[in-house]
Amino acid sequence: MQYTLPLAPFDRIASLHQRLLAVFGPPSDFVRLDPISQMILAMLSGRTRNETALGVFAALVEHFEVARHKGSWQRLAKASSHDLDPLLEGITHPERKAEALPRVLQEIASLRGALDLGFLHGWPVENALSWLERLYGVGPKTSTATLNMSTLRRRVLVVDTAHWRAARCLGLVPERASPERSVRLLNRLLPNDWGASHTEEHHILMQDLGRTFCARSSKASCPFTNVCAGSATPQRTRLLEEWLRDAPPAHALPGGNVKTSQISPLKEDAANLNQGAAGAPPPVQTASASAASC
Ligand code: SF4
DSSP: OOOOOOOOOOOHHHHHHHHHHHHHOOOOOOOOBOHHHHHHHHHHTTTSOHHHHHHHHHHHHHHTTTTTTTTOOHHHHTOOHHHHGGGGTTOSSHHHHHHHHHHHHHHHHHHHSSSOOGGGGGSOHHHHHHHHHTSTTOOHHHHHHHHHTBTTOOSOOOOOHHHHHHHHHTTSSOTTOOHHHHHHHHHHTSOTTOOHHHHHHHHHHHHHHIIIIITSGGGGGOTTTTTOGGGOOHHHHHHHHHHHHTOOOGGGSOSSOOOOOOOOTTTTTHHHHHTTOTTOOOOSSOSOOOOOOO
């Protein structure tokens, strides 16, 4: 009879992160939008390609003259579905989003007396998530993206569909865990010393894995094929654990492998958009905004 010794506990997410960095390279830097703008972008990107969502977001900025009005989305808050329909071309579920976008802005203005989410900067993350998820059309993907990817820079992991798919494949969450439950489960696994930049980077790397391999016919070339828990057996799970334990240390990763930034239509507008974000801390990094598509 063969005995298997239990493995000592270790930080699986941190090790997986190192593996992902070795495969995909560090993500490019990002433009930090103010929280309202990031929320709108996250809502647009639900089940929509990043490029499409970014293009529609830029069209909304222009149409509602958001940059000219110092980042104020007031005009979108007053828009009708009729105004919005032609602007949401290419977006998934345009009719739902045409209803949700003005409504969520009206709710924020009515609850807070202003179109501003800067007050969430000082709130505990769990409370901030709950507050956001009570707004019309805001689910865990939008709430986490608003907190993590905006100028709020909160330490919380965004989990979109691609990320969720990869996390299930790798056995990080149970096969039957819904996307909503997976967000909570994965956030509980975060290494203690991670900050907002780590969680954002991890989300982008997992998104890359889910999109590049799990969702495509290129599964055979996936670097995780030998260890993936897709066919979860005790042997496979152990293999994955051992492989993750052997993840290269950060200093052993290839240097200069930063991916080219997506060309963001927002880059030039970001400074103007952020003017309206009273109470939000200044951007920590620069570059192209992330849509965190779902
Ligand atoms: S082996 Fe397949 S299911 Fe597992 S991570 Fe790779 S592509 Fe996804």
